């Protein structure tokens with residue numbers, strides 16, 4: 001039952017039904033055309049035999065003067081004989097279209113003014129066939145060509161009307177109809193077989209695609225799928241390969257992330273273990289040493305904590321629909337608060353912290369997230385700085401975007417590292433970063449937050465001279481489904 005249902009839902013069933021119906025429809029139309037031509041042919045042959053009989057009667061009628069009222073037994077007999085031979089009725093009409101002879105002797109003396117009779121009186125043979133009554137009528141002009149030698153001058157002196165009831169199911173046509181039915185029956189069988197094979201042949205490449213994709217999915221075939229000879233299936237293979245490559249890249253980056261996370265989480269643990277083992281192996285160590293080691297262990301615990309909380313923040317942002325609570329935020333105030341919070345850190349590192357607001361800016365942002373993003377930038381500018389250095393933060397805006405610059409004259413970033421600093425766990429200067437408690441996740445978090453706001457972040461740095469981060473974000477929040485036409489943004 002399931003197999004039957006799945007067959008009827010398949011593309012093959014549709015192709016089969018389509019080819020089958022086309023086959024049958026084509027034959028039915030063909031049968032109609034053949035049947036119609038056959039009938040026409042039947043009528044035409046009937047008209048032909050009437051015409052030849054008409055010629056015989058015509059000369060008899062003219063030469064004997066029968067048409068002018070001269071009774072002639074042999075002409076009458078000839079007419080009746082012809083009517084019998086043609087299995088119909090013959091009427092002879094004079095020039096005023098009055099019947100002078102009816103082989104059925106019913107219409108004599110009456111006038112017949114049918115269309116075809118009028119046409120024949122004009123000199124042209126005419127016929128009519130009434131499908132409903134099955135009545136075939138042929139009118140032939142009776143021409144007196146004895147008076148003139150040229151056919152042009154011949155005059156129509158009467159009309160010969162032949163009427164015949166054509167049997168709807170004559171022997172011939174019923175045999176023909178039987179033949180048609182047989183033809184139709186064979187056609188149905190042939191169409192069925194052909195449609196079956198056509199649908200199978202068309203679906204073969206598609207089924208092959210499924211089999212080959214299956215084998216790749218099951219890991220039986222490692223390589224990419226090789227292109228196919230058909231355009232459509234080749235496209236499917238291309239798309240599948242692109243998809244498989246994307247999955248591969250994703251999987252690789254996930255594996256790399258997991259191994260980075262494990263490594264980062266293990267490092268503080270390893271340090272703690274070394275410190276704890278050292279204390280354990282020295283039972284008589286002085287209290288100061290214990291304190292120092294315990295202080296180091298606490299430092300490592302803090303580091304582990306920072307990594308875990310940064311990781312959690314990142315994972316939260318990674319979720320497709322990270323919640324974003326947009327509100328109107330006065331950015332000048334927000335920056336002042338961040339500066340106030342980070343001032344003790346700057347003082348400790350002897351770094352000067354300056355905020356320059358070019359104009360009051362109110363924008364639609366998620367206050368908590370945005371504050372975290374900018375804090376990370378300013379914190380880095382303080383951390384990766386020299387004693388006596390400065391951090392310059394500025395806020396500006398145009399009618400569409402606001403801009404935040406975070407500039408320092410600190411350590412700078414090596415050229416080869418600039419493109420990587422937004423990667424997770426990437427640190428340009430590993431030892432220094434670790435020393436100051438960096439997790440390598442801060443800029444990834446900042447970048448995620450800026451992108452959530454449909455903004456851009458760019459960096460410009462010279463090693464040994466300093467670094468500048470520029471953030472550009474739309475003043476009015478652009479929801480995900482809105483058109484995201486953004487200009488290229490480079491500093």
Ligand code: ADP
Pocket residue numbers: 376380381382384408410411412413421426427428429433437438439440441442443444467
């Ligand atoms: P971390 O926790 O190590 O600071 P981040 O993701 O915040 O991690 O930064 C990545 C790396 O980028 C840092 O380790 C550092 O080498 C470099 N970096 C970031 N900001 C600055 C800056 N203002 N000056 C110099 N180097 C920086």
